Amino acid sequence: MTHFLKPRLVLLAFGIHLIGSSALAQVDISSVLLPPPTGASAVGTTVWHWIDASRLDELTPDPADVREIMVQAWYPAEPDSLSQTAPYAPLYPNLTNIKSFSFASAPMVSADTPLPIIVVAPGRGVARHFYTAIAEDLASHGFFVLGVDSPHSGRVLFPDGRSISPHERYRIPFDVLIGPYEHVDAFFQEAAELGALDIAFALDRLAAINLDDPASRFTGRLDLNRLGAFGHSLGGRIAGAAVAADERFAAYASMEGVPPRESRQGGMDAAVMMMLSSELPDMAQPNIREIIPNRRNDVYIATLQGFGHNSVSDLPLIDPSEYTYEIDPLVAIETCRSLVRAFFDEHLRSIPGAMMQASSLDRVELEVFDGS
Numbered sequence: 001m002t003h004f005l006k007p008r009l010v011l012l013a014f015g016i017h018l019i020g021s022s023a024l025a026q027v028d029i030s031s032v033l034l035p036p037p038t039g040a041s042a043v044g045t046t047v048w049h050w051i052d053a054s055r056l057d058e059l060t061p062d063p064a065d066v067r068e069i070m071v072q073a074w075y076p077a078e079p080d081s082l083s084q085t086a087p088y089a090p091l092y093p094n095l096t097n098i099k100s101f102s103f104a105s106a107p108m109v110s111a112d113t114p115l116p117i118i119v120v121a122p123g124r125g126v127a128r129h130f131y132t133a134i135a136e137d138l139a140s141h142g143f144f145v146l147g148v149d150s151p152h153s154g155r156v157l158f159p160d161g162r163s164i165s166p167h168e169r170y171r172i173p174f175d176v177l178i179g180p181y182e183h184v185d186a187f188f189q190e191a192a193e194l195g196a197l198d199i200a201f202a203l204d205r206l207a208a209i210n211l212d213d214p215a216s217r218f219t220g221r222l223d224l225n226r227l228g229a230f231g232h233s234l235g236g237r238i239a240g241a242a243v244a245a246d247e248r249f250a251a252y253a254s255m256e257g258v259p260p261r262e263s264r265q266g267g268m269d270a271a272v273m274m275m276l277s278s279e280l281p282d283m284a285q286p287n288i289r290e291i292i293p294n295r296r297n298d299v300y301i302a303t304l305q306g307f308g309h310n311s312v313s314d315l316p317l318i319d320p321s322e323y324t325y326e327i328d329p330l331v332a333i334e335t336c337r338s339l340v341r342a343f344f345d346e347h348l349r350s351i352p353g354a355m356m357q358a359s360s361l362d363r364v365e366l367e368v369f370d371g372s
Contacts, residue, residue, distance in 0.1 A: 031097045032318050034088075034133045035330060038337070039140025044077030044106030045086045046215075049159055052201045059152045059167050069198050070149040070156050071205075072128050074139040075115065075218075077106035089129040091157040098318060100132050102139075107217060111142070114223035116348040117206070119199055119242065120147040122154045123233030123257070123313070124191075125166045130313045131232070137337040143344065144222055148202045150195040153234055170234070181287045185261040188237055192260055195238030196245055203227070203246075226250050228348045229270075230340060232312055233257045243270050251347035253340055255312040258287055267294035271347040271371070274300070275339070277307040279325070297371040298347070300355065302339060304332075305363040312336045327363065335361055 037043055048071045055067040077083075086104035089095040118138055120131050128147030135145040149156045152167035170191045176183045206222065213219040228251040231239030236257015243249040244263040253273040258264070264287060272291055292299055308325035310316060316329035325332070342358035345351040359366045 033099045034101065034314065034317065035334060036101055037136045037140030039137065039142065041076035041109050041140050041142065042079050043074055043102045043136045043139045044108060045072060045074050045102035046105050047072045047090060050202065050205050057151065059169065068158065069151065069202065070158065071202050072147045074102060074135040074145040076109040076139055076142050077103055078109050079103040079106045088132060101136055108221055111221065114221055115142060115144040116223050116226060116228065117144045117146060118228040118230055118344060119239065120145060121195060121199065121229065121231035121235030121239040122149065123235045124153055124170060125155060127155050130315055133314050133333050134337050134340060138341060141341055146202060146206065148199050150198045150238065153191045153195055188234065191234060192237045192241040196241035199242040200246065224248065226348060228344050231257050244268060251344055253343050256309055264290040265294060267296045269296050271297040272299045273302060273343045275302045275304060275312065277309055277311060278303060278305045279308055292369050295369060295371055299369040301367040303365040305365065307332055335363060339364060
């Protein structure tokens with residue numbers, strides 16, 4: 001059955017997988033306070049540097065380098081007297097004036113059942129911390145959120161001071177961007193596969209921590225049998241590839257990132273939510289909608305009126321002069337947080353009607369295609 005909620009506009013589509021990078025420049029950022037989380041729990045966070053000795057990173061100057069990733073977790077916490085507010089972006093000196101609401105390495109909140117996990121895949125050219133507002137909000141509502149930085153598609157800084165910038169190999173040429181869309185699929189196939197392997201490795205490491213956490217925070221507290229994924233831009237394609245490769249994923253949301261062609265045409269077992277800004281061209285519309293007839297679960301197409309490509313991230317809050325969208329940045333992030341949380345509430349927690357309530361959000365036009 002297919003029905004429409006608030007069906008007033010013609011939906012647009014997207015083929016652009018690029019993200020602006022002005023917020024990454026080495027310039028001073030004036031004080032920015034992110035919106036506070038809306039859930040009942042405080043939020044803890046921790047950062048891990050993980051090395052996958054089984055894979056070589058062939059895009060580094062030294063082809064003998066093994067693959068390294070940076071990972072950050074946000075989770076519901078019970079801050080103790082020693083807990084301190086975590087820096088927004090460790091190792092980024094120009095972002096020290098941005099204030100988040102996470103407590104560094106705080107004890108995890110007590111829960112009757114293991115927490116559902118949501119993996120976050122950043123867009124091209126940026127790092128995990130630019131999704132802190134959404135991650136903190138999800139964590140405050142009882143989700144364990146894992147942001148995974150994939151070197152070469154995103155920007156990665158390591159604790160020893162080394163950095164890996166976005167690789168020119170993944171900067172899409174204009175002649176590919178303008179179509180046909182099959183060329184876009186082919187261009188990003190390598191980056192999607194690379195990022196999906198990073199997510200798989202991160203989940204393996206998380207599973208080991210769930211069995212025996214050296215820090216005694218997460219042992220037996222995480223549900224790795226029912227996963228969610230959220231991706232933005234190129235991260236949406238990476239997350240889609242990860243979801244297609246792992247049957248444990250029950251829900252997949254993407255802001256302006258099209259999942260790989262095989263996932264669209266072959267169907268996805270997970271519930272899907274495609275989030276679109278109203279400013280985007282329509283080149284990818286037929287490709288996005290390939291998900292609908294091939295669905296094996298619920299599919300949502302959410303058009304966000306007045307939003308821009310980066311409205312789902314913290315970037316417009318940090319640098320509103322650069323990201324000049326119609327919608328106020330704070331309103332945009334609050335709307336995105338409510339929509340994303342409703343999607344995962346319904347499809348990871350099995351809370352009926354959560355997405356129906358989200359359809360009443362201002363500026364959200366939601367099409368619903370039932371999987372039954």
